[in-house]
Every structure is written in C-alpha cells, then in structure tokens.
Amino acid sequence: MASFFDQVYLVVQQIPRGKxxxxxxxxxxxxxxxxxxxxxxxxxxxxxxxxDDVPWQRVINSQGRVSIRSMRHGVEEQQRLLEEEGVEFDARGYVDWRRFGWDGLSPVELEALLESEQ
Structure with missing residues (x-):
C-alpha cells in the first residue's frame, strides 16, 4: 500500500483545475x-x-484562504496560481466554497484510484 503522503498526492492530483x-x-x-x-x-x-505533478496550490485552509508557510512558495504565489486557473478571491482573500469547492471523491472512487496505483 502507498504511504499516506503518496495517497495525499494521488487525491490532490484529482482536484480539477479551477477548484x-x-x-x-x-x-x-x-x-x-x-x-x-x-x-x-x-x-x-x-x-x-x-x-509540478501535484497541484499543491489547490489545497487551502478550511476558511477558504491560502495559509501556506513555505520557504519556496508564498501566499502570493499560491493565490496567483489559483487565479490563473480561474479561482477568484474576495477583497479579504477568501474563496467562495460554493463556487470553487471540489466535491471530492467517494469511497468507491478512492478505492479504485488506490487500486490503480498498485
């Protein structure tokens, strides 16, 4: 079975552009x-x-804001990458979950995804 980190990468790879x-x-x-x-x-x-294989920028905090604290990438870069994909932020830096939130994967979809990687 893939490590938890590898499973995270597989799931994040499923988040569509603009979500x-x-x-x-x-x-x-x-x-x-x-x-x-x-x-x-x-x-x-x-x-x-x-x-580049894992769209890390598509994962934000539960309030709908960018909260990255990385030496390589800052808040501005993550927001810029998301805006290039069509994700909009309000004046306070929040994303509207109803418009841009991803519905996720069902347990059946996750199982199929994990099996396809074995």
Whole structure:
C-alpha cells in the first residue's frame, strides 16, 4: 500500500483545475479526518522535481484562504496560481466554497484510484 503522503498526492492530483479543497477534506477522503496537518506536511515536503505533478496550490485552509508557510512558495504565489486557473478571491482573500469547492471523491472512487496505483 502507498504511504499516506503518496495517497495525499494521488487525491490532490484529482482536484480539477479551477477548484480547491481543504487540508481537512483531503484527510477525510483518505479516512483520516483529523490528519489535516499531515496533509499540509505532505504537500510541504514535495520536492521541486515532482511538485509540478501535484497541484499543491489547490489545497487551502478550511476558511477558504491560502495559509501556506513555505520557504519556496508564498501566499502570493499560491493565490496567483489559483487565479490563473480561474479561482477568484474576495477583497479579504477568501474563496467562495460554493463556487470553487471540489466535491471530492467517494469511497468507491478512492478505492479504485488506490487500486490503480498498485
């Protein structure tokens, strides 16, 4: 079975362009609803060589804001990348979950995804 970090990357790769998910949502999809911080650590640990394969910018906090604290990427860069995909932020830096939130994966979809990677 893939590591939790690898499972995070697989789920995040499913988030469509122009949509966002929260750290907690990704954790819940993976059956670990209390592992939101671990999802953040997984995304923060992406290497430059593979970060282009995982759309890390599409994962934001549960309030609908960018909360990245990385040496390589700042809030402005993540917001810029999302805006290039069509995600809109209000004047206070919030995303409208109703418009831009990703519906996620069902347990059946997750199982099929994980099986396809074995």
């Amino acid at each position: 966002v998910a929260s750290y907690g949502q990704v954790a819940a999809i993976l059956g670990s609803p209390r592992a939101a911080r671990t999802v953040g650590w997984a995304l923060a640990s992406l290497r430059e060589s593979n970060e």
